[in-house]
Amino acid sequence: MNKILIPTKLDKAAAAALTAAGYEVVQDETTPLAEQVHAHTDAVGLIVRSEKVPAEIIDGLPALKCIIRAGAGYDNIDYVYARTKGIDVMNTPGANANAVAEEVVAMILAAYRYVVPADVTTRAGEWNKKQYMGHELTRKTVGILGLGNIGRMLVKRLEGFECTVLGYDHFLSKQRALNIGATPAELDEIFSTADIISIHVPGGPATKNMVDARLLGLMKDGAMLVNCARYGVVDEDALRALRESGKKIIYCTDVHPKDVAAAQPSADVADVMLPHLGANTKEANKAAALRAAAEMQAYFAEGDTSCVVNAEMPADLNPAHLRMAALLGRLCYQAAGCRPIRRIECTFYNNLRSFRKWFTPWILSGAVPGAEQGLMPAAAEASLREHGIVFKAREPMDDKLYDDSLTLDLFTEQDGEQRKASVRGMVVDGVPVVSRIDEFDHLYAVLTGHTVVLRYEDRPGVIAAIGQCLSRSGINIDNIVAPLDQASGDALAVIKTNKGVNEQLVQEIAKEIDAKLAFSLSM
Numbered sequence: 001m002n003k004i005l006i007p008t009k010l011d012k013a014a015a016a017a018l019t020a021a022g023y024e025v026v027q028d029e030t031t032p033l034a035e036q037v038h039a040h041t042d043a044v045g046l047i048v049r050s051e052k053v054p055a056e057i058i059d060g061l062p063a064l065k066c067i068i069r070a071g072a073g074y075d076n077i078d079y080v081y082a083r084t085k086g087i088d089v090m091n092t093p094g095a096n097a098n099a100v101a102e103e104v105v106a107m108i109l110a111a112y113r114y115v116v117p118a119d120v121t122t123r124a125g126e127w128n129k130k131q132y133m134g135h136e137l138t139r140k141t142v143g144i145l146g147l148g149n150i151g152r153m154l155v156k157r158l159e160g161f162e163c164t165v166l167g168y169d170h171f172l173s174k175q176r177a178l179n180i181g182a183t184p185a186e187l188d189e190i191f192s193t194a195d196i197i198s199i200h201v202p203g204g205p206a207t208k209n210m211v212d213a214r215l216l217g218l219m220k221d222g223a224m225l226v227n228c229a230r231y232g233v234v235d236e237d238a239l240r241a242l243r244e245s246g247k248k249i250i251y252c253t254d255v256h257p258k259d260v261a262a263a264q265p266s267a268d269v270a271d272v273m274l275p276h277l278g279a280n281t282k283e284a285n286k287a288a289a290l291r292a293a294a295e296m297q298a299y300f301a302e303g304d305t306s307c308v309v310n311a312e313m314p315a316d317l318n319p320a321h322l323r324m325a326a327l328l329g330r331l332c333y334q335a336a337g338c339r340p341i342r343r344i345e346c347t348f349y350n351n352l353r354s355f356r357k358w359f360t361p362w363i364l365s366g367a368v369p370g371a372e373q374g375l376m377p378a379a380a381e382a383s384l385r386e387h388g389i390v391f392k393a394r395e396p397m398d399d400k401l402y403d404d405s406l407t408l409d410l411f412t413e414q415d416g417e418q419r420k421a422s423v424r425g426m427v428v429d430g431v432p433v434v435s436r437i438d439e440f441d442h443l444y445a446v447l448t449g450h451t452v453v454l455r456y457e458d459r460p461g462v463i464a465a466i467g468q469c470l471s472r473s474g475i476n477i478d479n480i481v482a483p484l485d486q487a488s489g490d491a492l493a494v495i496k497t498n499k500g501v502n503e504q505l506v507q508e509i510a511k512e513i514d515a516k517l518a519f520s521l522s523m
Contacts, residue, residue, distance in 0.1 A: 002300060004045040005061075007033045010070055011282070014047060014289035021297050037061055045300070047292050050259055050276075053077040058085055066299050070288040071096055071279055072149075073230075075203075079310040090295050090307040093382060095288040096279035097149035101157045103278050104198050104226055107252040108137055111224060111272045137161045143168065143190035145210075146200035146229070147180055148386050154198060155181045166190050169387070175340050175413065176388035191218040196226065203230025213238035216249065224250040228278050231255040240269045254278050309376045317355045318404075324432035325359045325406055327447040327523050328425045329366025332410045334519040335437060335453070336421035339412035341368065343390040346409070349402040356393045359406070360384075367410060402426075405435065440483045440492040448523050449478075450497045452506065455517035458484050458491040462513050466493065469509045475499045490516065 006027040015025040037060040046067045055078050072093040079089040114132040121128050138161045144151045147169040167182025177184040201207050211234040227234050252272040256264045259276050298304035348356045361380035364371050384391045405426040412419045424436040432447045479496040501520040510518035
């Protein structure tokens with residue numbers, strides 16, 4: 001009988017579901033993990049919450065096949081080392097979203113109405129009613145940084161307070177943000193206009209001190225900043241200096257360097273500070289427990305690895321094909337006019353069919369501006385779903401016998417107008433090339449380097465005019481293909497240049513030849 005170890009305070013629903021499915025479950029929230037590992041070396045599955053799972057814990061479980069983090073983040077697990085041992089690591093994103101969103105609202109109200117100090121002083125016999133003149137959340141302007149699961153749930157929870165919600169998400173389409181209920185805004189606008197700003201972005205180097213001295217300096221006097229994301233996203237030293245200068249900023253935080261009993265560095269600068277309680281509700285605990293149990297069952301019973309976050313790329317998958325997918329994504333996004341993406345459809349031909357899930361992160365990183373890099377396939381699919389993009393991998397038609405190639409279609413919409421762009425690419429002699437853009441086939445243009453793409457009504461002298469415009473700017477044409485589409489009478493020039501072509505020059509050329517499509521890329 002497979003043994004599952006649950007060394008954490010997780011809702012008993014997980015153990016009950018796994019036991020009912022025939023697993024031997026050991027759940028012990030009090031005994032140190034290292035002792036449990038020593039006593040249960042035959043465990044094949046491990047479910048944790050915030051417990052650290054370093055290399056030595058992994059080494060102590062030689063039969064271990066799967067680790068599940070009952071929550072979204074999984075940086076408490078050495079998932080890289082787990083991969084070297086052939087152990088799959090999974091998580092349960094979204095299970096805690098509502099709990100964190102409600103905590104944000106609770107912290108805002110607690111800070112606005114002085115709930116904590118008023119309770120303490122009233123119990124002590126004081127009556128400081130005049131001192132605790134507060135504010136109302138109703139009809140305030142709230143800025144939300146990150147419109148993922150938690151950000152979107154927070155938008156819903158604020159609806160009853162009639163707030164004006166501004167949303168920032170580095171790769172969320174404008175229409176998708178509006179559909180969620182947030183008005184898209186840039187960081188400067190949010191920090192200079194919002195009464196309350198709530199942070200829900202990932203941690204890591206990309207967001208380290210994201211909220212820096214400059215952004216903090218834009219905040220209105222008396223504005224509130226709530227950090228329930230990750231410690232380090234807010235430059236607390238800069239916040240401290242700003243407050244010491246006399247500027248009033250209310251700061252609420254639930255995140256710390258380590259989840260341990262210790263003096264926390266935010267103590268002197270936080271108005272409300274909690275011990276990482278965001279996901280600490282019975283409902284969220286049960287939701288994460290049930291999802292973890294379902295993932296564990298599907299993993300062992302069906303071989304389902306769709307939620308694995310540390311999967312290893314197949315050794316026989318050519319990395320050049322993955323780079324090709326990202327480059328095709330960038331090219332197709334430009335061909336679609338850089339408009340909000342509604343749908344992405346892909347067709348994988350020949351040997352690429354068996355590797356198609358591995359292409360999803362690369363297509364995401366290429367086609368969606370600012371998308372997070374280095375995601376695992378399941379996380380990339382989840383990211384696309386969260387941002388309102390339907391992703392579909394199609395089966396090729398039987399009568400199309402392409403080599404190892406990829407067709408990528410982007411369906412976009414803006415101001416009610418829908419548009420589709422389509423590209424196909426392959427790898428030739430180790431180099432990614434684009435073989436088709438929309439209806440223009442047999443291009444075989446190298447995807448790397450500097451490229452200008454122009455669509456225009458075919459007529460004599462156009463290529464010469466393009467060359468003259470480039471020449472005047474000191475740019476040489478290295479290569480050019482310009483096929484004609486007989487049905488429309490249009491030609492498409494794909495021009496490789498020795499230098500990058502800026503947007504101003506592209507528009508000059510477009511005006512000169514009356515182009516229907518014009519863009520440049522340097523990849």
